[in-house]
Amino acid sequence: MSTITQLGGKVRAKAVGKTVDTTTLLLPTTVNADPRKCVVLRGPNGSGKTTLLRIIGGLLGPTTGTATIGGVEADERNPDVRAAVAALIGTPTTYRDLTLIDHLVLVDSSWGGDPNTADDRGLALMARLGIDHLDDRFPHELSSGQEQLFRLALTFARPSTVLLLDEPEQRLDTTKREVVTELIRDRAKDGATVVMACHDPGMTEALAHRVVDVKPAR
Helix, strand or coil: CCCCCCCCCCEEEEEEEEEECCEEEEEEEEEEECCCCEEEEECCCCCCHHHHHHHHCCCCCCCEEEEEECCEECCCCCHHHHHHEEEECCCCCCCCCCCHHHHHHHHHHHCCCCCCCHHHHHHHHHHHHCCHHHCCCCHHHCCHHHHHHHHHHHHHCCCCCEEEEECCCCCCCHHHHHHHHHHHHHHHHCCCEEEEECCCHHHHHHHCCEEEECCCCC
16 A cells, blocks of 8 residues: 655745756745745746746756755655646656546546546546547647647646646637636645746736746846
């Protein structure tokens, strides 16, 4: 039986920075985020927002500073950290021979959902995003906007105490951005800690309890 437990959602990134050789990817930046709150990372392209999210999620070690989740070092090799964090950073892995609903059932079941009702939860999530009519499509058959909504569905399909999102609004029209905003707001209301990079002023105003400006290195 698995011994994985879900950590609390307190995110603490204290003066974390990242340098590779002589290139600075992220200047030292501090982020404090708590359950039921949303922190928005704001800054120009290339300022290091994605790098900061990867450090917070334990996908990348900082050169300076420390990052913790629930008081534990943010390191994806720790199964408790992996169980706590749901992240959309980059392109998630998909399979050409699995339909959209197959993917969601796989994610749901992998994280402890009842296999007998996984289809229902997957279809309900897709319906909320307006893509339930695509349930039997394959990922490579989607348009750019549909693909983004599917990526978000994969992220929301699993339980987590920390939700990390890298520009969830990209490739979405105004109506879909409003739908995604509501999903993120609901996840925070349900107790999750949300940290997201966002260029959309409307989403930022609607969701952010705090904004962190990420400064470019040059």
